[in-house]
Each structure stands twice: as C-alpha cells, then as structure tokens.
Amino acid sequence: QVQLVQSGAEVKKPGASVKVSCKASGYTFTNYGISWVRQAPGQGLEWMGWISPYNGNTNYAPNLQDRVTMTTDTSTSTAYMELRSLRSGDTAVYYCARTAAARGRCDYWGQGTLVTVSS
Amino acid sequence: EIVMTQSPATLSVSPGERATLSCRASQSVSSSLAWYQQKPGQAPRLLIYGASTRATGIPARFSGSGSGTEFTLTISSLQSEDFAVYYCQQYNNWPPLTFGGGTKVEIK
Numbered sequence: 752q753v754q755l756v757q758s759g760a761e762v763k764k765p766g767a768s769v770k771v772s773c774k775a776s777g778y779t780f781t782n783y784g785i786s787w788v789r790q791a792p793g794q795g796l797e798w799m800g801w802i803s804p805y806n807g808n809t810n811y812a813p814n815l816q817d818r819v820t821m822t823t824d825t826s827t828s829t830a831y832m833e834l835r836s837l838r839s840g841d842t843a844v845y846y847c848a849r850t851a852a853a854r855g856r857c858d859y860w861g862q863g864t865l866v867t868v869s870s
Numbered sequence: 871e872i873v874m875t876q877s878p879a880t881l882s883v884s885p886g887e888r889a890t891l892s893c894r895a896s897q898s899v900s901s902s903l904a905w906y907q908q909k910p911g912q913a914p915r916l917l918i919y920g921a922s923t924r925a926t927g928i929p930a931r932f933s934g935s936g937s938g939t940e941f942t943l944t945i946s947s948l949q950s951e952d953f954a955v956y957y958c959q960q961y962n963n964w965p966p967l968t969f970g971g972g973t974k975v976e977i978k
Contacts (some may be wrong), residue, residue, distance in 0.1 A: 786967065788914075796906075796914065796957055798967040810965035846913055855961025856904040858925065860913035 753777040755847050755861035762867045763837050770833040771864045773847030780828040781805040786850040786857055787821060787832045789843040797843075801850055802830060837868045872896050872960050876970035882978040883948050891973045893941040893958035902962030905934055905943045908972075909954045917956075918943065945975070953977055 758772040773785060787799040800811040802821040809821050820833045830847055845864045848857035873896040883889045893903070901921040906914040916925040918934035921941060931946040945952055958970040 788969075795972045796959075796969040798965075798969065801965065801967070812966050848914075850967075854919070855902065855964055855967060856916060856919045856959070857906075857914070857967075858916050858919075860915070863913050 753859045755859055757861040757864045760865040764870055765838055767837050768835045769866050770831055771845050773830040773861050775828045784850045784852050785830040786848045788846045788848055791843045839868050842868045872963055872968050874958055874960055874968050874970035876973050880974045882976050884978045886947050889945040889948055889975055891943040891956055893970050895939045895960055898938045899960040899962035901937045903941050904959045906957045907954045
C-alpha cells in the first residue's frame with residue numbers, strides 16, 4: 752500500500768532553517784511528483800511547491816520561492832523540503848503528498864510534521 | 871492564480887441529514903477539481919477528483935458535481951465520522967495548486 756512517512760517534529764529559532772523528509776513506499780517513486788502543503792494552526796491548506804523525482808523539476812509558490820528548496824533522493828525514495836530564514840509565521844504542520852504532474856490531485860498524504868518557530 | 875472560495879464557512883447538520891457544500895473558482899477550472907476531508911489532528915484525505923469521481927474506498931454517500939466555476943460536494947446522509955473540515959482544490963491551471971478556505975461540518 753502507498754505510504755508517505757515524514758520526519759518528526761522540529762523546534763527552531765527565528766532565522767534558522769529546517770529540513771523535513773518524506774519517505775515513500777508502495778509505488779514507483781519516480782512515477783509521481785511530491786507536493787508540499789502546510790497548515791498554520793487553525794488555518795487552511797497552503798500549497799508550497801512540487802517536485803518531480805523523475806527529473807528533479809520543481810515549481811514553488813511565489814511567496815516562498817526565495818526561501819524553499821525541494822529535493823529528492825531516488826535511491827531511498829525520499830523527498831525533502833528545506834525552508835530557510837524561518838519566522839514565527841512559518842509555524843505550521845507540513846505535509847508531503849503524492850501528486851502526479853498530469854493530474855495535480857494529491858492522492859496520498861504523509862502524516863504531517865509540526866515545525867514550531869519560537870525564540 | 872485561481873482563487874477558490876468555499877461556502878458556507880461552517881455548516882451545522884444533524885446526523886442522517888444531507889449536507890451540501892459549495893466551491894467557486896475565480897475562473898474556469900473545467901472539471902479539474904478535487905475535494906478533501908480533514909479530521910482534527912489528521913492529514914487531509916482525497917474524497918473526490920475530476921469534480922465527480924470518488925477516490926478509492928470513499929463511500930457512495932459522498933458525491934461531487936459541477937464544472938467550470940461552480941462545484942458542489944454532497945453528503946447524502948451524514949454519519950458521525952463525517953463531521954470534519956472539507957477543502958476543494960483546483961488543478962486545471964497550476965502552478966500554483968490552490969485550495970479553498972474550507973467548510974467545517976459540525977453537529978447541529
């Protein structure tokens with residue numbers, strides 16, 4: 752069965768960076784993209800970007816473009832999302848989700864990783 | 871960027887009743903519209919894609935309709951496990967993928 756398992760919760764200080772991992776299993780990793788979606792406390796879903804494990808192509812949300820980097824390691828079927836220059840407004844649960852390029856729907860989701868930014 | 875607007879923000883429904891949720895796109899998204907359910911402390915779950923196709927394992931009481939800019943998610947007879955927040959998302963013109971603000975379905 753398809754599974755996306757994310758790394759554990761993180762606490763970071765303002766200005767620091769965080770890197771969240773998402774390990775995929777149960778399907779051919781390079782056949783589907785990975786989206787990253789975040790959710791601030793009590794708020795809705797915000798799409799952060801997408802990466803193709805097949806060729807490394809990325810698309811980032813314009814408001815995060817200068818602070819986010821998404822990568823993959825096909826040898827371990829793992830996707831990574833790094834967010835730099837953290838601020839309190841980045842406190843959120845971060846989700847990875849399997850997203851086929853041609854379809855754009857997020858059909859399987861990781862369990863989420865809480866990132867708390869606090870001094 | 872396509873803006874997705876959901877209404878109402880909160881819907882109070884009694885168990886066994888029908889719930890109707892709306893989603894509007896700022897421009898046509900054809901049928902490239904998905905619905906997700908999210909329960910407290912859980913990740914979202916895909917319910918509907920292509921505006922009307924149920925995802926694997928989704929009960930028949932969930933149905934989606936619409937195309938272009940107006941969409942509806944209907945839950946025909948609310949069960950206790952259906953009280954949650956529901957989000958629509960367009961994938962016709964991306965990046966970016968865009969979500970609606972959500973509708974919370976609560977017990978009346």
